[in-house]
Amino acid sequence: MSRLTLLILLVAASVGVSAQQRRTVSLVVTNGIVVTVDRDRHVIQRGAVAIDGRDIVAVDAAERIAAGYRGRDTIDAGGGVIMPGLINTHTHAPMVLFRGLADDLALMDWLQKYIFPAEAKTVSPEFVRVGTRLAALEMIESGTTTYTDMYYFEDEIARTTKATGLRGVLGQTIIGFPVPDAKTPAEGLARAERFAKEFANDDLITPAVAPHAMYTNDTETLKACRALADRLHIPLITHLAETNDEVKTANEKYHMTPTAYLESIGFFGPRTLVAHAVHVTPADIQMLAARHVGVSHNPESNMKLASGIAPVESMRRAGVVVGLGTDGAASNNDLDMFEAMRQAAFLHKLANDDPRAIPAPVAVEMGTVDGARALGMDKEIGSLEAGKRADVIVVSMASARQTPMYDAVSHLVYVTRGDDVRTTIVNGRVLMRDRKVLSLDEPHVLADARAYADKVRAAVR
Numbered sequence: 001m002s003r004l005t006l007l008i009l010l011v012a013a014s015v016g017v018s019a020q021q022r023r024t025v026s027l028v029v030t031n032g033i034v035v036t037v038d039r040d041r042h043v044i045q046r047g048a049v050a051i052d053g054r055d056i057v058a059v060d061a062a063e064r065i066a067a068g069y070r071g072r073d074t075i076d077a078g079g080g081v082i083m084p085g086l087i088n089t090h091t092h093a094p095m096v097l098f099r100g101l102a103d104d105l106a107l108m109d110w111l112q113k114y115i116f117p118a119e120a121k122t123v124s125p126e127f128v129r130v131g132t133r134l135a136a137l138e139m140i141e142s143g144t145t146t147y148t149d150m151y152y153f154e155d156e157i158a159r160t161t162k163a164t165g166l167r168g169v170l171g172q173t174i175i176g177f178p179v180p181d182a183k184t185p186a187e188g189l190a191r192a193e194r195f196a197k198e199f200a201n202d203d204l205i206t207p208a209v210a211p212h213a214m215y216t217n218d219t220e221t222l223k224a225c226r227a228l229a230d231r232l233h234i235p236l237i238t239h240l241a242e243t244n245d246e247v248k249t250a251n252e253k254y255h256m257t258p259t260a261y262l263e264s265i266g267f268f269g270p271r272t273l274v275a276h277a278v279h280v281t282p283a284d285i286q287m288l289a290a291r292h293v294g295v296s297h298n299p300e301s302n303m304k305l306a307s308g309i310a311p312v313e314s315m316r317r318a319g320v321v322v323g324l325g326t327d328g329a330a331s332n333n334d335l336d337m338f339e340a341m342r343q344a345a346f347l348h349k350l351a352n353d354d355p356r357a358i359p360a361p362v363a364v365e366m367g368t369v370d371g372a373r374a375l376g377m378d379k380e381i382g383s384l385e386a387g388k389r390a391d392v393i394v395v396s397m398a399s400a401r402q403t404p405m406y407d408a409v410s411h412l413v414y415v416t417r418g419d420d421v422r423t424t425i426v427n428g429r430v431l432m433r434d435r436k437v438l439s440l441d442e443p444h445v446l447a448d449a450r451a452y453a454d455k456v457r458a459a460v461r
C-alpha cells in the first residue's frame with residue numbers, strides 16, 4: 001500500500017467517524033452573523049444555531065456546528081444576521097383592522113369618538129379572528145415571535161395565534177362598561193378564568209388577565225383582577241400613566257398618582273406588566289422597581305398620540321426592566337418592532353439631549369431579552385442560548401440600504417426594517433422561509449381583512 005493510499009484511507013476513515021459522531025437535529029441555521037443577545041452580548045461573525053424540536057441545542061461558529069450537528073433541514077442565512085425573535089410587549093392585535101381609520105386626534109377624542117364606537121359595533125369573535133390573522137401575518141413577516149395582547153374575546157385570539165405558530169402572552173380585557181364580550185367586569189373576569197384554564201400549560205400561549213386601566217375600572221374590579229392572577233398564577237397586565245388626563249383623574253378621585261393608587265390597593269405583585277408608564281414620578285419609579293413590575297415602552301404610540309415621553313433612562317437606572325411594544329396598529333400604525341427599537345433610540349437621545357442615550361445594543365436588548373424579562377419569560381426566550389426555545393429570525397443584510405456593514409447591531413437598530421426579515425422560526429417551527437409565510441394563507445388573510453374594513457367604515461359613518 002502506497003503512503004498516499006494509506007493517507008487517503010486514514011482521511012476517509014476519520015471523516016466517516018466524525019460523520020457518525022455528529023448528532024442529528026431537526027434544523028441548523030447557518031452562515032450568518034449570530035447576534036446572541038446573551039449576557040456578554042456575544043456576536044459570532046460566522047456562526048450557526050442548531051435546533052432540535054422546540055429547543056436551541058447549540059450556538060457556535062459555523063464550522064463547529066457543522067462538525068457536531070447534522071440538520072435534517074438546513075437554512076442558509078446568506079451572511080445575514082441570525083438573532084432572537086423580537087418580543088412585542090404591548091399590542092391589541094385585532095386593532096390592525098382599524099389601521100388608519102382615524103389619525104391626528106387627541107387620545108380621548110380618538111378613543112371616544114372613533115375607537116370605542118367602532119369596537120361596540122364591529123368587535124365579535126369573527127372580527128378578532130380576522131384581525132389576529134392579519135396581525136400575525138404582519139408580525140411573522142417583520143420578525144416578531146412573541147407578542148403581548150390586551151383585547152376582547154381573548155380565547156379566540158389565543159386559538160388563532162396558536163394556529164399561526166406565534167407565541168403569545170394574551171390578556172383578556174376587563175373594563176368598567178359594557179363591551180362586546182362582557183356586559184360587566186364580573187362577566188369579563190369569568191371569561192378570563194375560563195380562558196386561563198383552557199390554555200393552562202400551553203406550549204405557545206400564556207393566558208393573562210388585563211384590566212384596561214385604573215381610570216376605566218373601579219378599585220373592587222382591580223383588586224379582583226389581582227386576586228385572579230394570584231389564584232391562577234398568570235400575568236397581570238394593564239395600561240398605566242399613559243396621559244396627563246389619567247394623572248388628573250387619579251388625583252381628583254384618589255389624591256394620588258395612578259402608580260401610587262395601584263400600589264395602595266395591592267395591585268402590583270408577581271408577573272405584573274404595565275404599558276406606557278409615561279407620567280411617573282421618581283417615587284412611582286421606586287415603587288415599580290421595588291415590586292419588580294415590568295414596563296412596556298411604546299415610543300411610536302406615545303409620540304403619535306402626543307402622550308409624553310416615558311422616563312426610560314431613569315427607570316432603567318432604578319432597576320426597572322423596560323421592554324418595547326408597538327401598541328395597537330390604530331395608534332402606530334404598524335407592528336414593526338425594528339421601528340420600535342429605532343424610535344426608542346431616537347426619542348431618548350432627543351429627550352435627554354444626549355446621543356449616547358439608548359445605544360444600539362441596549363435598543364436590541366429592549367426588543368428581545370428585556371421584553372422577555374419584563375414578561376418573566378427570560379428563562380425560555382429572548383436570547384440565542386442552548387436550552388432556550390428556538391425563537392429565531394434571519395435578517396438579510398444584502399440590500400443597498402444595508403451596505404456596507406461595519407457593525408451588525410448598529411444596522412439592526414439604525415437601518416433594518418421589518419421586511420428585511422427573511423426567515424421566522426418559533427418554538428422550532430419555521431413560520432416564514434425566504435419571505436414565504438408557511439403558517440397562513442396570505443392572499444386569504446388580506447382579502448378577509450379588506451372585506452372587514454367595509455363593515456368598519458359603515459360603523460363609524
Ligand SMILES: [Zn+2]
Nearest residue numbers: 239275327328
Ligand atoms: Zn394599548
